[in-house]
Amino acid sequence: MTADTSLDEPAEATREASRADRPTNILIVGVGGQGVIMISKVLALLSQMHGAEVKQSEVHGMAKRGGVVFSHVRYGKKVWSPTIAKGEADVLIALEWAEGLRWLDFLRPGTGVFVSDTRKIVPPFACRNRKFGADRAYAKETPAEIVSRVGNGYVLDATGAAEDLGNTRAANTVLLGALSTTLEFPAEEWENVIDQFVPKGTQEVNREAFRYGRDWVEKARRDPAFGLSDANAYEAPVLLPGEVDVELEINETWCKGCDICVKLCPERCLALSEKHKATLKNPAACTGCRVCEWLCPDFAIRVKRTAAAEAAE
């Protein structure tokens, strides 16, 4: 493999930017720990090496705790604001699928380039609705749908590619490779700068990851079907239809008020009565999960579930 993977296609984001004689705006988004800041630093150094003024702004107070991380990079002859306004990002690069969707409104309509990993990092927050058959509250839009909606969209399984290369953490470098095709800096310079920001001993795998991302976009430009291959492989949600009615039967004679079910109910819908017996204080919140039934040492609780349709009859 050679470093020189010169492309046939012009760098659309930059061409448009220089025409308008304004800063180039790149928004990098992801989840804490994915390497958003590394991408920003690579971009900042590269553009500074090319004589541009650079501002890179991030908010990372909660970054380590699995929260949203985003970084604005702006470079050009003169850059005032450190932040990018909605609708003005020339490139939006997302290290995680739902994060890409969250920031999509920042993309410049028409010319903005969207580069995203198709991988999902599902937060615990998405698994909150524990009703029968409920799905994760993640995001309903699929990569194929988004590619058709944005002007220039490159969605690839960067994490999968990095895994295949032997280092999952190189996924951000795969995306850097894809990003590099949209900007004016030569491939060798990208690789040299990336070398300086990746951990010692991972330079080679990161170089391979970079070239993978670059080649991927090149292929996608030649062959739109290839460009949709990862998007189409995105898993559709598995859903169970139907609803159930739940009824809790508590045998007060057997209940000794030990409180175990009250303490451990995931929905906090049980309580101890005045007589120190378990009662269902919030039937609407009960999902019929049966944890109380299983944990009760005295077999005093039974969860009865019937399909809603049957119950109506």
Next chain:
Amino acid sequence: MTYREANVPGFGADTMARPLTGNEAMARGVWEAGVKVAAAYPGTPSTEILESVATYPASDITAQWAVNEKVSLDVAIGAALSGVRAMSAMKHVGLNVASDSLMSQTYIGVHAGLVLIVCDDPGIHSSQNEQDTRLFARLANAPILEPSDAQEAHDFVKIAYDISEEFDTPVIVRSTTRLSHTRSSVTVGPRVEVEPKGFVGNPQKTVSIPANARRAHPKLIEREEKLKAFFAASPLTQVDEGTTTYGIVTHGTPYLYVKEVAPDAKVLKLAASYPLAEETVKAFAASVDRLLVVEELEPVIEESIKALGIPCEGKVFFPRVGELSPEIVKAGLAAAGLAEAPAEPPSYDINPVVRPPVLCAGCPHTASYMALRAVDGRVAGDIGCYTLAAVEPLRSIDTTICMGASIANAVGMAMAGTNKEPIIATIGDSTFLHSGIPPLIDAVYNKADITVIILDNKITAMTGGQHHPGTGHTLRGEKTHQVSYIDICKAAGVEWVRKVDPYDVGTLYRTIREATEYKGVSVVISERPCVLDPVRIKGQPLKVNPEGCVACQSCMNLGCPAITWSDQFYEGHRKVQIDAASCIGCTLCAQLCPSDCIQPVNA
């Protein structure tokens, strides 16, 4: 020289322009100004200032974590009065803690230069409020410099020392989250050594008894007038020429937004909102047809201008709440009829799952709050990562006020007599040392019936892992005395103290229960190192045996980011799966699992 070497803030005397964050740039400015003593307590977004100072040689500058912001300022004051330049850095709410010292210090003055770097958090990215430090500057009669980018941050810090010495006053340099965490090119300079002046015995100046303070106060007012004239004459106060149909007075980072959206406007950029460069403002106001003020948070400049009898418009168009942005400034100008209303870009109308920050996989706080959820007490929380246990699924914190408030809040809850639940205060190790010890003494003294849980994860975790007296290491990594919490509790008169490992869920739960049943002050020390700092902990990950999983959701109650739903169902409910890459093997979920289906990966 590689970029990485060049980009280490402490890298030698090389003056090449390099991208630095506002915090790194201010640290560089501190070092270049010949400062000898720097102290701080960590707090987002200010933490990296002192960390960057510590990358410069110890022979040049002492850099040390203080137990709290007041201590850090008092250390700096002691150094300045001893004749060496000194710095104290903190976040905005840290200045509340340090304010007692500041209010007196402005009367006393300095000897060698004394600069406070205070980082505000407009937009409340990581704080409990968005108070405006400029109001504090006015209250304390301390000049406040407001850089707009990293280069100015670097330069203003150096200038602040000159102002401090010339006018014999502490100077505040005010940053904001945006400035502190924005990287831009900075041309740096060499360090200039400043000859130590030594301590000059002058009790009339340095002992603030009423007689001395009465003499000092008029001098303070005099100094304010002199500083107004200084800022009016200084090139720090900058006028950008432009159209004169309207003029904008602005400061700090809002200056950048103004330039971004109104490049042709005539702009007065104040380096200091207080004391106001009155003569410059008057001349500027006279040169334009209409005067606008664009400032972030409180109308400090606007009110000062109006007090001069000059009409101006500010908060009527620009919000008093939250962080400004180019869009907001543009919208304000449009509302004033001075710009076209910004076109709302087309929206994709996509609302993916919200992703609030969560406690890390394996976080020792998780178990403590899991146990508290079951105890169902009245829980006074404090400031730290563990505040995240205020929301579902752990939801077991009733109050969070500010640093060190929990224990005394619990005392008040006990004295109120309205809570029939056990009353519990939870406080982290660093926060306990910051301001938790006096209220613990108070609790014992006043015979309160409360339980205090010290969540000892052996680091200041929320701000990214800083040492404190409980870790036994200094900022520069030297070994030092390690504080014993048990000894502190015993000395305070606490008779019931027990240490417990939060990864042992059963013992933890029983211990907390026993503690709450004890009449009087009981202390549980829940001890387990943070999984991220100072070293990232990674043990044998666990996996879910899907055949055994009955989708009971007990483990989901931990809110662990490594545990999510799988695509398999048990009686219509989703089974769970564990992401081996993020699981550190703490076994909390396995201990909760009623069907024993969570096992180590290689079992």
